[in-house]
Amino acid sequence: MTxxxxxxxFKKNARAALKDAQLQRALGKVEAGFIGKRRAVASRLPEFEVLRDLARDIKDHTLAHLDLYLEAYERRVTEEGGTVHWAATAEDARRIILDICKRREAKTVTKGKSMIAEEIGLNDHLVEHGIAPVETDLGEYIIQLRNEAPSHIIAPAIHLNRDQIEADFRRSHADLPAERNLDEPASLMAEARAVLRAKFLAADVGITGANFLIAETGTSVIVTNEGNGDLTQILPKTHIVLASIEKLVPTLEDVTTILRVLARSATGQEMSVYTTFSTGPRRAGDPDGPEEYHVVILDNGRSSMIGGQFREMLRCIRCGACMNHCPVYGAVGGHAYGWVYPGPMGAVLTPSLIGIDKAGHLPNASTFCGRCEEVCPVRIPLPKLMRYWRDREFERHLSPATVRWGLGLWALFARRPWLYRPATRLAMKTLALFGGRRGRMHWLPLAGGWTRHRDFPVPERDTFQAQWKKHRAEEARKKAQAEAEAVEAGKAGEKAT
Amino acid sequence: MSRDLVLGAIRRSLGVSGAEALRRTAIEDRLSRHPRGVVPERGALPPRKRLNLFRDMLAEASGTMQEVASPDEVPAAVAAYLRSKNLPLQIRRGSDPRLEAIPWQNEQALEVSVGRSDGNQLAAVSHAFKAVAETGTLVLTSGPDNPTTLNFLPEHHIVVVDAKDVTGDYETVWDALRKKVGKYFPRTVNWITGASRSADIEQVLLHGAHGPKGLHVIVIGKP
Known part of the structure; x- marks a missing residue:
């Protein structure tokens, strides 16, 4: 769906998400499913941290030479009998793909999971032109039945529970016996496997994304656990790869280094089940594989990111570790972010692609705890990049008046220490007075948003500066006393001799 | 036109023209030398230990492995695996010369057909190009003798590999492939690490999502 x-x-979405019991039940499983597994598998590989450095460096090197690597890649794809199409915008990419499908007289199209296909709204476009796209990743298939967007970049249906999926299958697979048992995830998966197997074999065109494009060999790489991407790209007569410009890597050795950190960061696997390197169409004498191989290379705003503060975001390899480790994502889920890319990577990327005027809340949806940066396999400084967006939002007067007024007031004091210090002392004393002996307050003027949900702790004692001053004075007093005692002792010694 | 737009926009952002000799040399050098990164030490083991590591890593990815002394023993091993899974004694295989040389007729009850899969086969036998001990990964290459459909459509995938082809790391495999095929790659190179799986429903890990539910590796010869 588009x-x-x-x-x-975002704020409204987040509020609704927090009250959604089904969603909260599903989100409760994120931690057990991802965080521990990643930690275990990363700590088992002594070279893991070095490999992260190398993965970062490979991506930086490629971005700095991206024009040349793209040209080299295009040359190799052409030599191997494939075709490269360039798409400056989402519209260009939709048109190119539709043209290929029409030329091949396609009625149904199978699709491997592709975030970029979501980004350009490919499915709706195909449907509008009489072509039926079928998502084949189990999670994507489920959300397609529900006409929903993915809520996680590698686990699209993570927001759903088994009973919801059972209801979807009973509604959508109406030709199957009503009395069949779908109590277990295994029976749901078996049903999806059977239904989709027929679609795979009937499809005219297969569309996949690409985790990487390799300049050295003209190869596209997909990484999956289900094998759906492979069935999508080997069974139909035409294979279309949709990939954005930053998927380029120079060589097989480079992609190998990055693959060593990808699965470990994403699902906590040593390696994903299927890593597939596709180069051109089927060769003479090959018993299977597509007759045509097309690669659509999408820019859609990324080339301008290369020149600015957000270039580092283009290192992203879409593992999802940042959202798995994000307390905000864990509380509200992916849909609250309101577009294709959720979590910390979405908070940085989405404003770049759709504009800060639309996505201004996202960089604010962070506690700045830094866990995303700690786990990012290509070391993207996500909190720093979110801060850049906050600066821009402020500069462009997009922040709400109350925030601007509050920040202005704070800045007025913060720039004048002689005013700031007594003012904070006064504020603390006042709060302490309000709080009384309980040490916490249930209500605070102008801070209802906080105190409605939790008590406000009352400041104890005094400001740090005041305490430090007192501490210094005390130290000085002790020192003076010690010196005085030493002098006394010295005098006493003199007397004794 | 879009091509010039995209490349032009990238060059503007980078502040380059694309003609800088230094930049060109840098990429040509990297593409032709394809330097290795850091290769984990995990796989740097003597042959026997390397094969054991492959077996253990494969087991973690829910694949199984057995060793046989020679190609002559493969048919019996295949039949035993099929029986253990309550499958009919039928396989589909490619025409890889190493598979052709196996005396399939020795296992009389085993029905062997040759060619690609159309989705109706329960079990297939492929020959791997290499295996990688580091993560228990098999490397298969497509070609007239090796249909890729056999790797994905059947419910059980049996992969034969020579013990001497079990390497420590992926980089060794790339070098071997370059040596074998030169510049032009096969259409498909598959790295396969275990059986097809999905955790898309409530994060419950299940096998046999779209690809094979079972992956069994038969290693021929002494490591």
Whole structure:
């Protein structure tokens, strides 16, 4: 489905998500599913941290030479009998793909999971032109039945529970016996396997994304656990790869280094089950594989990111570790972010692609705890990049008046220490007075947003500066006393001799 | 036109023209030398230990492995695996010369057909190009003798590999492939690490999502 942008309503989305019991039950499993597994598998590989450095360096090197690597890649794809198409915008990419499908007289199209296909709203476009796209990743298939967007970049249906999926299958697979048992995830998966197997074999065109494009060999790489991407790209007569410009890597050795950190960061696997390197169409004498191989290279705003503060974001290899480790994502889930890319990587990327005016809330949806940066396999400084967006939002007067007024007031004091110190002392004393002996307050003027949900702790004692001053004075007093005692002792010694 | 737009925008952002000799040399050098990164030490083991590591890593990815002394023993091993899974004694295989040389007729009850899969086969036998001990990964290459459909459509995938082809790391495999095929790659190179799986429903790990539910590796010869 075309993703309707609801990022401007992030606050409303988040509030609804917090009250959604089904969603909260599903989100409760994120920690057990991802965090521990990643930690275990990363700590088992002594070279893991060095490999992260190398992965970062490979991406930086490629971005600095991206024009040349793209040209080299295009040359190799052409030599291997494939075709490269360039798409400056989402519209260009949709048109190119539709043209290929029409030329091949395609009725149904199978699709491997592709975030970029979501980004350009490919499915709706195909449907509008009479072509039926079928998502084949189990999670993507489920959300396609529900006409929903993915809520996680590697686990699209993570927001759903088994009973919801059972209801979807009973509704969508109406030709199957009503009395069949779908109590277990295994029976749901078996049903999806059977239904999709027929679609795989019937499809005219297969569309996949690409985790990487390799300049050395003209190869596209997909990484999956289900094998759906492979069935998508080997069974139909035409294979279309949709990939954005930053998927380039120079060589097989480079992609190998990055693959060593990808699965470990994403799912906590040593390696994903299927890593597939596809180069051109089927060769003479090959018993299977597509007759045509097309690669659509999408820019859609990324080339301008290369020149600015957000270039580092283009290192992202879409593992999802940042969202798995994000307390905000863990509380509200992916849909609240309101577009294709959720979590910390989405908070940085989404404003770049759809504009800070629409996505201004996202960089604010962070506690700045820094866990995302700690786990990012290519070491993207996500909190720093979110801070850049906050600066821009402020500069462009997009922040709400109350925030601007509050920050202005704070800045007025912060720039004048002689005013700031007595003012904070006064504020603390006043709060202490309000709080009384309980040490916490249930209500605070102008801070209802806080005190409605939790008590406000009352400041104890005094400001740090005041305490430090007192501490210094005390130290000085002790020192003077010690010296005085030493002098006394010295005098006493003299007397004794 | 879009091509010039995209490349032009990238060059503007980078502040380059694309003609800088230093930049060109840098990429040509990297593409032709393809330097290795850091290769984990995990796989740097003597042959026997390396094969054991492969077996253990494969087991973690829910694949199984057995060793046989020679190609002559493969048919019996295949039949035993099929029986253990309550499968009919039928396999589909490619025409890889190493598979052709196996005396399939020795296992009389085993029905062997040759070619790609159309989705109706329960079990397939492929020959791997190499295996990687580091993560228990098999490397298969497509070609007239090796249909890729056999790797994905059947419910059980049996992969034969020579013990001497079990390497420590992926980089060794790339060098071997370059040596074998030169510049032009096969259409498909598959790294396969275990059986097909999904955790998309409530993060419950299940096998046989779209690809094989079972992956069994038969290693021929002494490591």
């Amino acid at each position: 993703v309707q942008i609801t990022s401007p309503k």
